[in-house]
Amino acid sequence: MLDSPAPDFADRQVDVAHVADAEPPDVPRRVNVRTFDDVATIVGSAVGSFALVWLVYERLFALAGRLGFVLLWYVVFLALDVIVSRFANPGPVVVDRLMSAVVHGGTVVVGAVVAWAAGFVFLRGWPALHHVNFYTQDMSGVRPTSPLTQGGIKHALVGTAIQVGLAVAMALPLGLGTAIYLAEVGGRLATVVRTVVEAMTALPAVLAGLFVYAVLIIGLGWERDGFAVSVAMATTMIPVVARSSEVALRTVSGALREAGLALGASRWQTVRRVVLPTARSGLATSLIVGIARITGETAPLLIVSGASTFYNSNPFHNPMNSLPLFVFSGVRSGEPSYATRAYGAAAVLVVFVLALFVLTRILSRKRAGFR
């Protein structure tokens, strides 16, 4: 054994400098690539499963119900997707595809439900919505047999606008004040207040309505007018505004406050000139969230307000109608024309709340950076 020459490893020339050249180049892994194989599998599975389900569902078993058809189709689509993928792809790819289909499907379902809820209202309310009188007339003198070219939601629109406006006028200073107290002043009492405020955000609006009805209307003899509704709405809105405003105020960096104090400003001057302007977009967001919350509240309206058919712009005298109450009383009446107008009013409400949320999104984008 000692006779055979040992391999001379020293002869092997190892070029350290070019070690890296021997490795394949570093290519980043693309996760979202779609190959033709992917697309073809999905399309083929969809079509194939549709045909299979149609055959079984409609022809063999003659079942009824579109919803069942769609659900069965989706399940069979997933199964077919898995089976076809297994022919040409390794296991992880098959699982990848399956989960992708499931996740996409879930998203579509959620999106479809939301779109359906909004779209259905528009669809059912369209016969009333495209008339101009829908926005310029109230319902006085309109009977169940009156056509849709008579009557409208002017009184409800104005009622909602005035009631929400009054509620904001009452809730904004109180909510903002509470938020400033919690964020700036602090202390042991602040902990108690914060707990109460957080609990009140979960207060069912019907309790606010009951409070106004029992204490103010029956106890103090107030009228059942738009102002009583505003008080109930403000009761619901204050904790929402307080809580989210406090969060907005907390995002203001403490360094800014210290800078203000260091320059000789009093605490109130610091709050007014440094903290509040900085948190402006966040405060606007919290206000809009509060408005969107109370605009659709129906429960206090049912208890406190009377569904009048007359236009009334005085919140301190005589009952005011509002959009949610109009929707409720219209659909409940069972008359087709009233129900159509109610759907139209609901569509207007959806548009209004949607606009508020879009506004919120736009405003919150500017939150990056100061001012």
Add this chain to the structure above:
Amino acid sequence: MSSTVLLVGASVLGGALMTSASVHAANAHSLIQGSGSSWSSNAINQWIADVQPNGIQVVYTASGSAQGRNDYANSTTDFAVTEIGYQENDELTGQEDTSHGREYAYLPIAAGGTSFPYQIRVGGQLVRDLRLSGLTLAKIFTNQITNWDDPAITADNNGRVLPSLPIIPVVHSEGSGTSAHFTDYLAQQFPDLWTEFNGNPALTEYYPREGHTIAQSGSEGVMNFLTSTAANGAIGYDEYSYPLGKNYPVAKIENAAGYFTLPTQYNVAVALTQADINRDSSSKDYLLQDLAKVYTYSDPRTYTLSSYSYMVIPTGAQDRRMTTAKRQTIADFLYYSICEGQREIGPIGYSPLPVNLVQAGFEQVGRLQDADPGVDLTQRDVSTCNNPTFDAADLNRNRLAEIAPQPLACDQAGQALCAPDAVAPVVNTLPPTIVTTAPVGTAPATTVPVGGATVQTTAPSVVVTPDIPVIGTPGSSDIPVLVTPDSSDLPVVVQTTSPVPASTAVVVRSPVTSTVTSSTLAAGPSTGHGPTPTTGPPAPGAALESGDEPEHVNESASSGFLTPVVIALVALLVIAPAIRIRISVRRRRADVA
């Protein structure tokens, strides 16, 4: 369809009537709020829409009789509408049911029948000729009969067996006067059955819910549930105007004479001739009803569950909520409702009040003036109400009850079922009479100004032929007139829709009774009341044509919109990944192997 036309006809009449009724405009009006019974809310809403063009604003919430009386007691409303009076002791909670010291008066505003709409589908078709005896009805609503193929129901229907279908009794969930009417009937006619079911023998506004009973809120809630697709086999109780408005069948109920009847305005009028009205004006229950003799009345035309509905008005001089304007509004609203307004509630499922109750109602309204002398109640004469129950010759007779048709022979117990649409014809044997009324806003005059007068006849199928000497165009008879028959024989209003020259004669000919009656209208100052106000109900001529429009109001989006939505969803599922294709021939990396 026919109910739509009836309703439109009623609304046209209402608009016409309102312009011609005597509404005094001296006092300002203020908006009044009321709440209470949903039993009579269809009639009340009709009147509210009628008086609105004249500046009388009323807001009414149909939250149930108990809630109405409660709201009135708490002084949160200006009037209440209820079927029963203050009970002094609320049977459900043991609490007091009083007005908490607020002074009040009752007056009847509408009569009607509590009907029993049902939904029984056989082969996809709605059964429309069900009839039930009182005992079967009581057993259904006390959960003793639970299936539609029960032999008792079969016996009532003369051997016609319904398919096996569970019965779903639908009751009111709120404190409802309709429940009070029905349970009063049950308590008096079937006391053992009722006491066993309810626990105590008294009537109640809160119908006990046991077993398969479904409770819905309000008359509308009951009808909405009954007409839904999930309610096959359901039967509920509601005032007749609700199922009539939806063209839904109601059960014919057997009366004490052995005939199965419907709650038409005639049958209800016949039944209520037996109602005992409290005539003691010093009693707190003055004008309230006792229906014991109605339930046992042996006239074959009677509908057993007929009753009145009452309004509660504030008569206290120191009432916290009342101002002169509000009292004036209540007075004017009531003067319209129980006088002219009674004309149009007959076709929509109620029955007009008899003259003695209208007179008593006027006296109750007079108490508003006792409380506040500023209220103006002049020009109120009950004989000027064009109420179909009035016989101008003798105010003590109830004309509707007299001309009420006898039931068909097939409606008798033991006879085969009538065809679903068979109706006893109403034959009017009275000669036509012409009544003229003073127009709005002017003092009563001896001559009736043209354009504001109404010519009324009680003959059916009237053809109006104005025989008018027109100045300038002799022989022309081309004056547009409007004839609005609202049922087979009720009084017809003839109204001119454009100004007519002086000394206009209007001739009314009735082909049935072959009588000719004529009257002369004298020209008067133009008050502009010929055409109806633009803010009010639509022009009479237009209204009748547009009566068909509401039928096209129904959802244009039928179930057909589901298909494109589903296809869109599917396309989204399929195409969304395809959009993200990067068609590439890149091979998968080895690291996934």
